[in-house]
Amino acid sequence: xxxxxxxxxxxxxxxxxxFFDVMILxxxxxxxxxxxxxxxxxxxxxxxxxxxxxRDEDGxxxxxxxxxxxxxxxxxxxxxxxxxxxxxxxxxxxxFFMRVQTESSTVRTVMMxxxxxxxxxxxCVTLFVFPLQAKFYxxxxxxxxxxxxxxxxxxxxxxxxLAIDVLLVAAGLLVPMLAALVFLFGFPLLAYANSFFxxxxxxxxxxxxxxxxxxxxxxLEDEPAEQQPEE
Numbered sequence: 158x159x160x161x162x163x164x165x166x167x168x169x170x171x172x173x174x175x176f177f178d179v180m181i182l183x184x185x186x187x188x189x190x191x192x193x194x195x196x197x198x199x200x201x202x203x204x205x206x207x208x209x210x211x212r213d214e215d216g217x218x219x220x221x222x223x224x225x226x227x228x229x230x231x232x233x234x235x236x237x238x239x240x241x242x243x244x245x246x247x248x249x250x251x252x253f254f255m256r257v258q259t260e261s262s263t264v265r266t267v268m269m270x271x272x273x274x275x276x277x278x279x280x281c282v283t284l285f286v287f288p289l290q291a292k293f294y295x296x297x298x299x300x301x302x303x304x305x306x307x308x309x310x311x312x313x314x315x316x317x318x319l320a321i322d323v324l325l326v327a328a329g330l331l332v333p334m335l336a337a338l339v340f341l342f343g344f345p346l347l348a349y350a351n352s353f354f355x356x357x358x359x360x361x362x363x364x365x366x367x368x369x370x371x372x373x374x375x376x377l378e379d380e381p382a383e384q385q386p387e388e
Contacts (some may be wrong), residue, residue: 162215162353164297171213175210175349176342178206178209178218178345178346179342179349180341180342181218181219182203182207182218182222182348183341183342183343183344183345183346184205185199185200185202185203185219185222185345186200186343186344186345187198187271189202189226194234194237194238195230195233196227196237197233197235197290197343198230198233198286199226199238199239199385200233200287200344201225201226201229201233201287201290201291202221202222202223202224202225202229202291202347203222203348204287204288204290204292204348204351204355205221205224205225205229205291205292206218206221206225206351207345207348207351207352208224208288208291208292208347208355208356208359209221210349210352211222211349211352211356212356219297225291227288229291231302232290232297232300233287233290234302234361235255235297236286236287236290236297236301239246239297239301240282240283240286241280243382244279244283247272247275247276247279248276250268250272251272253268254268254269254272255269258316259315262386274344278305278308278309280319281304281308281309281315282301282305282307282308283304283352284299284304284308284318284319285299285303285304285305285307285308285315286304286353287313288351288352288355289304289307292355292359293359307358311344311358313352314354317354318351318354321347321350321351322347322350322351325346325347325350326339326347334371335359370383
């Protein structure tokens with residue numbers, strides 16, 4: 158009985174081990190995101206590891222993180238810079254029409270609705286783009302398109318992930334006893350929770366060879382030479 162209790166394959170120990178991995182990921186993510194411009198690469202690396210944790214794929218956490226960080230650095234950084242610029246523009250326009258242009262008018266209402274819609278799209282694309290970068294080899298343009306396409310196609314998954322993320326962050330900020338969790342686990346905890354969704358979603362776009370229909374449209378496979386999932 159004692160041997161099974163202290164066996165690492167015991168579900169309880171594996172569960173605890175994963176949370177230690179998430180703590181390590183939080184430290185790595187914070188350190189590697191300090192220059193800000195590298196946040197895209199560090200976020201991609203976090204998702205690379207958390208999706209492996211969800212799949213129960215054993216491997217060295219630190220080595221896997223830096224493997225993905227190095228391999229995806231250039232493209233993930235480009236994607237992150239693009240998203241930062243677009244997000245800043247949308248944020249400025251929303252601020253302008255909400256705080257500066259305060260006179261009630263049809264134009265103001267329409268512009269606020271437009272930029273709110275752009276903001277929602279930006280959030281959804283940002284939610285999907287780094288897990289996609291961690292899982293699939295694609296050009297920047299294709300990765301951004303796939304993130305937009307999949308966030309719309311899997312709309313209810315997107316809403317579910319955002320709701321869970323908001324609840325976890327709110328619980329950490331509003332409940333003093335849970336504040337330590339925010340400090341210890343940080344963003345990787347959200348990534349780990351989201352990874353349960355992403356693993357299920359991405360599996361649908363990696364059909365087995367014997368099940369593949371060449372006439373079937375798979376948005377992640379219409380450029381086979383560039384669409385190889387990472388091992």
